[in-house]
Amino acid sequence: MGQIELKQVTKSFGDVQVIPPLDLTIHDGEFTVFVGPSGCGKSTLLRLIAGLEDITTGHIEIDGKDATALVPAKRGLAMVFQSYALYPHMSVRKNIAFPLRMAKMDSAEIDKRVNAAASVLNLTDYLDRRPGQLSGGQRQRVAIGRAIVREPAAFLFDEPLSNLDAALRVGMRLEISELHKRLETTMVYVTHDQVEAMTMADKIVVLQAGVIEQVGTPLELYRAPRNTFVAGFIGSPRMNLIEGPEAAKHDAATIGVRPEHIDVVESGGQWQGTVGVAEHLGSDTFFHIHNTGLAETLTVRAIGDVSLQHGDTIHLNPRADEIHRFDAQGLRIAK
Amino acid sequence: MATKASRSAARVMMAPAVVLLLGWMLVPLIMTLWFSFTKYLPLRGDSIERGLDWVGFSNYSRFISSNAFWPSVQTTLIMVGGVLLITVVLGVLLAMLLDQPLWGQGVVRILVIAPFFVMPTVSALVWKNMLMDPVNGIFSHLWRFFGAEPVAWLQDASLTSIIMIASWQWLPFATLILLTAIQSLDSEQLEAAEMDGAPALKRFWFIVLPHLGRAITIVILIQTIFLLSIFAEIFVTTGGAFGTRTLTYLIFQRVIDSQNIGLGSAGGVYAIILANIVAIFLMRIVGKNLDA
Ligand SMILES: Nc1ncnc2c1ncn2[C@@H]1O[C@H](COP(=O)(O)OP(=O)(O)OP(=O)(O)O)[C@@H](O)[C@H]1O
Ligand SMILES: [Mg+2]
Secondary structure, three states: OOOEEEEEEEEEEOOEEEEEEEEEEEOOOOEEEEEOOOOOOHHHHHHHHHOOOOOOEEEEEEOOEEOOOOOHHHHOEEEEOOOOOOOOOOOHHHHHHHHHHHOOOOHHHHHHHHHHHHHHOOOHHHOOOOHHHOOHHHHHHHHHHHHHOOOOOEEEEEOOOOOOOHHHHHHHHHHHHHHHHHHOOEEEEEEOOHHHHHHHOOEEEEEEOOEEEEEEOHHHHHHOOOEHHHHHHOOOOOOEEEEOHHHHOOOOOEEEEOHHHEEEEOOOOOEEEEEEEEEEOOOEEEEEEEOOOOOOOEEEEEEOOOOOOOOOEEEEEEOHHHOEEEOOOOEEOOO | OOOHHHHHHHHHHHHHHHHHHHHHHHHHHHHHHHHHOEEOOHHHOOOOOOOOEEOOOHHHHHHHHOOOHHHHHHHHHHHHHHHHHHHHHHHHHHHHHHHOOOOOHHHHHHHHHHHHHOOHHHHHHHHHHHHOOOOOOHHHHHHHHOOOOOOOHHHHOHHHHHHHHHHHHHHHHHHHHHHHHHHOOOHHHHHHHHHOOOOHHHHHHHHHHHHHHHHHHHHHHHHHHHHOOOOHHHHHHOOOOOOOOOHHHHHHHHHHHOOOHHHHHHHHHHHHHHHHHHHHHHHHHHHHHOOO
C-alpha cells in the first residue's frame, strides 16, 4: 500500500510562499514524476511528503491516514537523496542494514534482507567496502538498497541520477524502472530532465513556481499539453511556439508544432527559411532554421540523413492535424 | 612534486627549515641526555667548562627510586586524562550547540574562544583568587548562598581544581576544532538517518560521532602534548602540594630545590619516555581514525 494524498498543502519559507495551495493524489503502485525547471519547488514538495519539512498549512494523507504531524520515520517512506547520503564510515552492508537495525529487527532477518537486496542490485561483491571505495553508480545502488530493505510504502527519489554520466544515467534509469515493475511499490521521482520523466513515469506532474501546471500520463502531456508552458517543457527538442499572423490564421494567439511534425519538402512548402545549424545524428537530422518570419528559430526533425547545409534554403510543411492552438492566456484551445 | 627536478628543488628549499628544526630539537635533547649521566651541581662548583664527572645511571636510579616519582606519574596521567575527558565531552556538546542557528552567534563564538587567549599564569591567578578562594571566592559565596560549607578547593580538591582550570583553558581549542568538523557534516546524511528511523540520540551516536572521530583524535593528540607539560597552573595555585605534583613539576623541584641539574635531566628523560608511551598508546586507540 502506498497512496499519498496532498490536500491544500502550502509551504512558506518566512514570508516567501514557495508552494501555493496544492492538491495531488498519488495512487498506490504508481510511478509519479515531478518535473519542472530549477527552483520550482520539486524538492520542497518531496521533502514535505517525506516529513523533512513541516507543512505550513494543509494535510498529507498516506494510505488514508492523516500523516501531517508524523515524524519522517513513522511515515513508512524511504528516500534516495541526490548526494546519496551514504554513511561514509560504515561498510555497504552496514549502510543497507542501518534502517533495519534502527527498527530493532533480529540479525538473521537483517542478513537475509541485506543479501537479497544486494543480489537484486548486483552489490554482493561490494558488501564489505566503504562507500568511498565505490563508483558513482554503485553508490547510487547502495542508496537504493538502503531504501528497498525497509519495504516502504513508497519510495521518494530526489534527482537520483543527476550526478552520473550520461551512459550510466540511461542504465540506472532502466534499473529503477525495472525495480518498479518488480516491486510494484509507489515511487515519487523528482527530476528536471524531461526525458527521464517521459521514459519512466506512469504519471507526470509538471510544476512551475510551486503550481501544478498539468498532471497526466507522458503521452497525454505530449499529445494534449494544457498550456504553452507544458507544451514547451515536454518533448525534446522543444515544441516550436509561433505567435502573430500565422497563429491568427488558426484562430489562436499562439500555435505550437513539434519538430517531428514538420515535414521537409523539396519545394513549395507552406513555410521556408535558411538553415542555421544542422545536427546530423544519422537516424535523424535536426535543423535550426532562421528567417522564417514565424519565430526566431524553428526546429525541425527530418528522418534519416537529409543533406542540407548551413545557409541553404529549406521548405517546410507543418502537419495540419498536429498543430496545437493556445489562447491569449496560453491555455489550450480544444480542436 | 611529480618530476625529479621538482623533487630535488623541494629538498633544497626544505633543507634550511629541516636543519633549523633538527638543531632546535637535537641540541637540547643531546644536552639533556649528557647532563643526565653526569654529576652537575652548580652550587657545588660543577660547571661545563671544568668538565662534569660521568656517573652512569645513578641519576636515573635515584630519580626513579624517590618516593615522589610514581605518584607524580600517576598524577600526570590523571590530570591529562581528566582534562581530555572534560574537554572532549564538553567540546562536542558546545560545538553542537554553537552549530545551531542562535541569536548573537558571532559574539557567542568569540566569547567561547576567549579563554584560549588568556595566559596560563593569569588564568590560574584568576581561578585561585577570584573563583576558588575559600573565603572570598565566587564559588564560596555561591556555596554559602545555598547554605553549604564552602570548599577549600586548592587544598581539599586540589587535583580536581587543576583539572578544572586546565579544562577551562583547553575547552575553546577543542570546541573550535570540533565545531568546524560538525559544520562539514552533510545534512542529507542526518536526514537520511532520520528517514531510516534513527532518533536524535542514535543519529548522534551513529552519524555525528563517527564523523567527528578524526577531529577528536587531533584534539586528543595535540592537547596531550601540551597537557603533559602543564606547569604555570600548578606553580601559581598549589605549588605542587596536596597531590598535584606532576612529573614536570617534580623535575622542576629537583632542579630548583636541590640544585641538581643531572638529576633533573634524568627526570626529563623519563618525561620523554612517558610522553612517548602515552603517544604510542593514544595512537593505538585513536590513531586509526587518522588514515582512511
Ligand atoms: N530552506 C529554505 N529557505 C528558504 N527558501 C528555500 C529553502 N529551500 C528552498 N527554498 C526556495 O524554495 C524554492 C524551491 O526550491 P526547491 O529546492 O524545491 O527547488 P527544486 O525544484 O528542487 O529545484 P532544483 O531543480 O534546482 O533542485 C526555491 O526558490 C528556493 O530558493
Ligand atoms: Mg531540487
